[in-house]
Amino acid sequence: MDLITKDLLINFLFILLSLFLVQMFYLLKYAYRFEELKDWMIAVFPVVSVVLCMLFPVALGEHFILDLRRIPFILGTLYGGYKLGFFLLSLILIIRYPMGGDGFYVTLLSLSLVVVLVFFLSKYYLKMSVKQKLMVSGSLIFVSLMTSMFFSEQILGLNIGTTIWIEYIVINVIGMFITTILWEVIRTNFDVLQRVIKAEKLEVVSHLATSISHEVRNPLTASRGFVQMLSEDVSLQTRKKYVDIAIQELDRAAEIINDYLTFAKPILEKKEKINVFEEIQHAVSVITPLANMNTVRIRLSLLNNEKYFVVGERKKFQQCLINMLKNGIEAMPDGGELQILLSYNHPNIQIDICDTGKGMTQEQMNRLGEPYFTTKEKGTGLGTMVSFSIIKGMNGKISVASEEGKGTYFSIKIPIYQHSAYINPHTSLNMSKKRSHV
Known part of the structure; x- marks a missing residue:
């Protein structure tokens, strides 16, 4: 394994680290109900990945700086929309410009083309199957890399060798496939988690409703029966007995309701x-x-x-x-x-x-x-x-x-x-x- 491959694999580890951060934020969101995380959480993965990849690149001469920034850039734009795409493009250009070399213009042209393509695809991407998403993301990074190679060799006259280009393209495409699958797994897992949490809440409500109706119905039914018996021709002593029993059953129903209120709100009414x-x-x-x-x-x-x-x-x-x-x-x-x-x-x-x-x-x-x-x-x-x-x-x-x-x-x-x-x-x-x- 040559030095270029090793350095690019380190870049890929940065991408995995960013995915781990996103998963951690998802866990925080559902464990502690942090609703404010939902709007900007999607940007954590691409922004962190882009910055880390560009801070530790593979430098080839004074013109070319190779890294895996295209993977988080393309996926961030596909999942986050064109607004996030323009933000990531600006971030990449700001970091890339001080590094110098003609490779900056290659980056500007190739990634701008990607943003235009993603602008039309991002509306449909989230509705696609996993297989279709893999095909789209893989095709976009391949087109982006081939465009970079064309601009470098045909327009700017820069050449780093066919072997390096092939190695660079293969690593990017494979990395894109793996990252897309991992990102889909994370999203699917937490969609399932959200549905499970909602289902558990509905189950608790169902159990409570069943329990309350079962517990309260018995004393109310008994009270109703004794009240109906008061209309019959019975002695005063028996009538008083029926009233006492009905009142006791109503008190028992009130106690049951108080028990449930105690569970729902265990705050002391008086200290x-x-x-x-x-x-x-x-x-x-x-x-x-x-x-x-x-x-x-x-x-x-x-x-x-x-x-x-x-x-x-x-x-x-x-x-x-x-x-x-x-x-x-x-x-x-x-x-x-x-x-x-x-x-x-x-x-x-x-x-x-x-x-x-x-x-x-x-x-x-x-x-x-x-x-x-x-x-x-x-x-x-x-x-x-x-x-x-x-x-x-x-x-x-x-x-x-x-x-x-x-x-x-x-x-x-x-x-x-x-x-x-x-x-x-x-x-x-x-x-x-x-x-x-x-």
Whole structure:
């Protein structure tokens, strides 16, 4: 491999680097929703490629400077339109003119011809198939190079040798084919990504709509039935009973809607200091009957005589704890042990909930908190979804560890607001050592 080929391959690496930058910008656009990138992102590839190729050319005498600038120039003009084409042409001439030599005029004539051809082709290029695009881009760079050779030898009387011209043309054409395919792959991948993101959004909306209609329809249907029964000839006591049941069912429907609103907007409506120790005890007292029914033993390991406070909404925090404990109990249909630990892990209060249930796979853990995802046969995933949103609204975080057949470990970390007593770091350390890992 001679020196010219090696230097031109380095030019081709610059083109690949520019394609990588474009791919990175696409990822940023869809990962962080940077809509402002969409108008100028197409120009990154040709501009960067042209500049790098022309800064590291292959110099042949005082007249000829060879590089692969035509590849990004032609593709940039085809994909970006004639406006980008004129900008790239101006950029090339500005960089090329100070280098001197008669090759500047060859560049001016050959690339100006390309811009004229692309002006007519760019309107149809994006609608072509990949095969047609390869034929068009390959033909354009071949015509451009043959025009340069004609102007050099026939008009300016400059000759660098037929062998070098053939080598230069072959490298440019092959490089054009490879770059066109890579560029099409990048564009296709991110078009697919955009469609997938839209499809996922529609799927989430569909699941939420299904879940809401299913959850709300039952209490509303029950309420309607009892209201209809009021028109019958029944005693006053029975009538009062029907009204009470209808009101309870309507309240349940309102609670379900509030749960979905909590997920959609986990912002605290009112902020208050919450004593974590007391709230855990309250949640345990509420959930104990269910635990007894499922032969589940609850074991508490809390820091007594300590008052830990977090900022949040008391009712929502209670709801979160009850949901988490209920999920742990229901994960042990054949009985087991539910362990609840409270510890201080600066600057957070940490609540660990461990069960000895059936556990989860890694895929299931990754989907926890998603709408309409649940590991239970009868469930909508609403409780876990709301719990994650409540903790998020309190600037906290829920982490999960699980192993199939051994159990699940939930760790809730919430920033401390205030603790009135001195916290012995050794005590905290000892408590953290007591945690059982699943």
